[in-house]
Amino acid sequence: MEKVFDVYGLGNALVDMEFEVSPEFLDQMGIKKGLMTLVDGERQQEVLKKLDLSKSKRCCGGSAANTIIAVSQFGGKSSYSFRVANDESGLFYYNNLLESGVKTNLKSEDRPEGITGKCLVFVTPDADRTMNTFLGISSEFSKNDVDKEAIARSKWVYVEGYLVSSEKGKEAAIESKRYAEENNIKVALTFSDPFMVTTFKEGFLDIIGKGVDLLFCNEFEAMSFSGEDTVEKAAEKLKKYTKSMAITLGDKGALIYDHKASEFIRVEAPRVKAVDSNGAGDLFAGTFLYGINNGLSFKESGELACQAASQLVTQFGARLQNEQPKLLLKEYLS
Numbered sequence: 001m002e003k004v005f006d007v008y009g010l011g012n013a014l015v016d017m018e019f020e021v022s023p024e025f026l027d028q029m030g031i032k033k034g035l036m037t038l039v040d041g042e043r044q045q046e047v048l049k050k051l052d053l054s055k056s057k058r059c060c061g062g063s064a065a066n067t068i069i070a071v072s073q074f075g076g077k078s079s080y081s082f083r084v085a086n087d088e089s090g091l092f093y094y095n096n097l098l099e100s101g102v103k104t105n106l107k108s109e110d111r112p113e114g115i116t117g118k119c120l121v122f123v124t125p126d127a128d129r130t131m132n133t134f135l136g137i138s139s140e141f142s143k144n145d146v147d148k149e150a151i152a153r154s155k156w157v158y159v160e161g162y163l164v165s166s167e168k169g170k171e172a173a174i175e176s177k178r179y180a181e182e183n184n185i186k187v188a189l190t191f192s193d194p195f196m197v198t199t200f201k202e203g204f205l206d207i208i209g210k211g212v213d214l215l216f217c218n219e220f221e222a223m224s225f226s227g228e229d230t231v232e233k234a235a236e237k238l239k240k241y242t243k244s245m246a247i248t249l250g251d252k253g254a255l256i257y258d259h260k261a262s263e264f265i266r267v268e269a270p271r272v273k274a275v276d277s278n279g280a281g282d283l284f285a286g287t288f289l290y291g292i293n294n295g296l297s298f299k300e301s302g303e304l305a306c307q308a309a310s311q312l313v314t315q316f317g318a319r320l321q322n323e324q325p326k327l328l329l330k331e332y333l334s
Contacts, residue, residue: 005154006289006290009067009081010080012082013062013141015060018317021122021124022124026124034129035130035131036130036133036162038165039132039134047132051120058092060092060097062082062160066283067286070285070287073286073326074294079105079147084117087115090111116137127274127313142168146179156293158190159176162196164203170203187212189216190282191215214242222234239257250269251272267305270310289301
């Protein structure tokens, strides 16, 4: 079957609402700094009442959505499966995703009754990001929402690790991986967040099964999952679960393993002053996937991904804007 998409992704559909806050605000609200915490709707409304909504930045988000949008922004072709409700937030999400150049089999009129999920993103002066997430109707995302036709027309399937927190979501991830493997389509998985790794390791093992083709994670997730105390040891152990991997190291760049060349590659990140790290890992994954699908080597894809993530953290928001991605690509290739 003809490959129409570079990447097909599936994950939680959340309207991201970003706020600049102080560490003291997080303490006062009992919010654990630097982590993603799942909350119910009542708790999220309690926090929202303490915030100035006029100062928030809103966009369609969720980890995998940010990654899939990045593929599109760089000039690739991508498709995304998700679940939003028939409310204002759901319509905003649907339209914003399409405006970002991402395809989906969901029709606007298909949105069921319910509440669209939201993620409150708190950015502190140290550029750290903390998230409180109410999944809303996204928690009902299941294998019935998987677009197998889009998978068959894709080069890669990208699975968001946050799906592991829901039994239905985990089943959707497993079904997508199974179908992709049956059709010789490569599968990439992201661990998504340290909290997910420490809380749902067995669920990740269920999704991974006999292994994935590419794993994305940061150094803390790698060490937590592997039980090792250094990134290097963790990377060696992770070979048991994935053919290739890309481990982000913050301002130190990334450690990449290319299984075809059987080598680890160290990629440096440009030195910048960070103000907001939200979405940096998602953008890294999307840029990397764009690169390896469009003629770049693992090393080149890692370099471009580090440059993109480094530019992102110098500004507020979970993704690059307008022509930034294509300008970065043009500069890198020149």
